[in-house]
Each structure stands twice: as C-alpha cells, then as structure tokens.
Amino acid sequence: MNPRFHAPVALRRTVLQSLLALTLAVPATGALAQQVLRVTAIPDEAPAELARKAAPLVKYLETKLAMKVEFTPVTDYAAAVETLVSRKVDLAWFGGFTFVQASIRSGGKVMPLVQREEDERFRSVFITTDPAVQGLADLKGRDLSFGSPSSTSGHLMPRSFLLQAGVDPDKALRRVAFSGAHDATIAAVAAGKVQAGALNISVWEKFVADKKVDTAKVRVFYTTPAYHDYNWTVHADMPAALRDKLTQAFLTLNKSTPEGKEILELQRATRFVPTQAENYKGIEAAARSAGLI
Template structure:
C-alpha cells in the first residue's frame, strides 16, 4: 500500500472538488468535507469500537485525483457511523483484491471483475451498493482518426480493427479489458489479429491519452471516463473518434467483508449500506460526493448481477 489517510468522526480536511465522473474533471476547489454532517450511527451495536475501518478503491484513474476523492469518502463514512475510518490507497487493481483478502481492507470500491475475484477469495463477501449507472455500464472502443477506422453499430464491426494496434486499460479492468476482450472474441478478433500484442495502459485516462496521441490506433475505455474527459476539455480529442458503444453489463460496486459485523459490531454492514443508499442528490451537501462519483444516487447491489462477468472471467482465465 502507498500510504493511509485516517479519519475520526470529528476530523475535517479540505478536498479540491473535481466535477468529474469519478474525479477526473477539474473545477474551482472548494471544501467537500462540509458535506459530511455529524454522525448518527452507533459504531455498530457493539458500540464505540476502537478498531479502524479501512476502505480502499481500484486505482482506475490518476492517483492524485483518487487521493482527493476517497479521503472525503472516509470522512463521510466516519461521520455517519461514528467509527474511525482510514483510506488506504493502492498501486494497482490486484493490490485491492489482495488487501481485501487479507482483511487489511474492510470496504472496497471494486470494478465488476475485481469484485468477482475478491468474492471468490473471500466467501461471504457481499456487494452492498452500486451507482445508479453501474447496473447498465458500457465500454467504448475509440480510435485515432489517422488509423482510418469508421464507426459501426454492431459487435461484428469490431472485425475492422484487425491489423490495428490496441491498448486496454488495466489487465483486470472490467470496462477497459474484460468485456472489450469478450466483445472482440464475439467478432472473431484475437490478439493475433492485431498489430502486435495489446498494450495495458493501467487506467482509463491513460488509454484516452495514448489513443489521442497516436501511440495506439485503438483503445478500449470506460464510457463514463471518456464522457467526462470530453466535458473537461483537458485532453485534445480532435483526433479521436468513438467507433462503438458496447451493450450494457454490471460493473462498479462497494464490497464488504463477511466479518464486518464481528469486527465492528452487529449492524455495521447495514449501517454502511443505509449510509450509501441514503445519499440524496436533492441535498446540496450530499450531492457533492455523489457528483464526484458521477452518480445521481447509489442503489442496492445484487451479487447475482455479476454472474455474467464471472463466466467471462473464467473463460478468459482470470479466475481460479
């Protein structure tokens, strides 16, 4: 792990607010922590646990931006539950899964694939909430205009990327690798059909920059991040064309360990779920943190919604 940010229920520290889906769009900095009111939780029915509840998240975007968002989440969780909460940043997707497996992280913001991997390693782990956009998430295939590729409307159109160079995001990204590779396979495209081995940029914003610069002809990227990058105007996308928008699938979610109530008191899991589901975009203070996640609200998550991803991951050798 790369460091920690610890928050007690009464702590407050400034956050530069970024109006970006998941924190990628810059706007004038304002304090976010005013969004977190006083705690109404009991710290679990056991009351007053002195243990630290650790949260983490997959590093799907610029670490500097994520290190602004998640300490604010930790502050809000602390205020809502009366627990001491600590954000533990990590360097890659696999590190989140391993930390969750070891019990070093109790609550994690996972992608669809990393959540499936973590649930396989930690039986009983449960997805408790997802954003309103996560039940029907989409990938985009984007291309540099100089590659000469034209947009298409059907998965079969992916056959046109044969002979092109391509970069995915992280190797265990759902929207930046797992599902794009699945759709490529449906179109009969394998790595052998590409111009060299595919790249792995490590994050969605890095994929966008790699395609915009011409380092790769084609990239597979999270639709949400691409849209936010367009709105931010911070990357020159004049040479980037969207080739195709994938069908929907379940993706990001908050995952909790099965021993959370044992560690922090009976009812802690329900308290965290209630906090997340209760965030209200109609409340100006709570709307700030929802905006950072690019969501109108969090909704209940169902482990079964990720069965498709589990099946695809097994077929690609990414589980077991």
C-alpha cells in the same frame, strides 16, 4: 483471628481486583481499535484523482458511522483484491471483475453492498484517432490499449465483445498494450502510441465534459452493450449492524444537499442502489469464456 492470616486475604482481594480491572480494560481497548473503517479502491484512475474523489466520501462516512474512516490507496488491482480478502481493509471499491476475483480468492467471503445506478447498465467505449477505424473488425492488424488486466470496463468486457465480433485480440491485432488506467488509455491514444483503446464510458464522458480530450482528434467508434460493473464490497465477516449502517449511508446520499451533490458528482453517480453477488455472474461467465480465470 490471628492477624497474620489477614495479609494473604487482602492480597488475594487486591490481585482479583487488579485482574478484573485488566479484564474489563481489554475489551474496551479492542473496541477502540475497531473504531476505524479502512477503505480502498481499485486504481483505475490517477492517484490524485482517486484521493480527490475519496476525501468528501470519507468525511461523510465518518459522520454517518460515528467512527474514523481512513482511505488507503493501493498500487494495482490485485492489491485491492488481496487487501480486502486478507481483511487489511474493510471496504473496497471494485469493478465487477475484481469483485469476482475477490469472491473466488476468498471462497465467497466477500459481499457487494451497493452500486451506482449507472452500474446496472454500464458500458465501455472503444476510441481511436484513425479515420479508417469504423468498427471492431477494423482493429485487425492494429495496436490496441486496454487499461489494467483486471479491469472490467477497460479489459475484460471489451475483450469479450471483441471475441464475440470474431476479433481475437491476441491473434488478430498487431499489438495489445495495457495502460494501467482509463485516463492513461485516453492519453496513449491521443499521443498516437496506439491506434485505439478501450475504456470505461464514465471516464471518457468526464474527460469530454472537462475538455481534457480533443474530440476532433479522438473519437468513439464503438460502444459496448450494457453489463453490471462497479460496487462497494465488504468482507462477509463485517458485523451485520455495521454493514447495514454502511449500506444506508450510501443509499441516503442524494443531490438535494450540497454534501450529497459533491460526493455523487465525484463518484459519477446519480444515486447508489443495493446490489448482490448474483448480479456479477455474467462478469464471471465472460472472464471464464475469455480464459482470464
């Protein structure tokens, strides 16, 4: 055979081998890029507290999932919703109302995986320093602070129970304020900036246990009926295998191990249990009734 025909054949073989190597390399690179689980949470407490709560959970999930886990704080509740809907994060700690907002915003493309056992019967508390305030009706003509406008336990459900009691916050109260977070609501009431505040019962109980609030001065005057609240939610496009591993990682947490005890106590949880979107229909109904969606 004429030697001059050998070069093109060899060249074609080299090119094909290079293309094959490149093709095989691309999925590997893409797979590596996916080995990071991005996590966020609604900023219902101070940033330092959120970071403290997240640190051991991130470490635990990295071990259970065999992948890197990164916690990314957001500035407000709306940002938490948007980052999950736009898939800038993979896992988000939502309140019931932010889950409903994310579900609506995504066209039903988000899935709640687990909630704390406490979230099956969650409550809000109303607090005050005013001796004359003994019930919800006594708030008429006074100043009240909610937390974030998108907070389930710090705004939506307290507002809903006020309306049920015949107290329209926007008409019956002298002023409605929004502190932005549960701990900030306690601070506002304690400092006398408002006569009363509504917040998450678990944050209140944590402040009392840690002696961060003077209960001789600030007291609970009303505790709401129970409702479903917080959950860990993922985008529905997350692969089923990863969803299952993530769910099992939460469900297997228990206080019999030092690691599990630390995480559950920081999350203010007895344990995590499975949840589903249907559990938050009551939250959606309350939001619609209050004109918030």
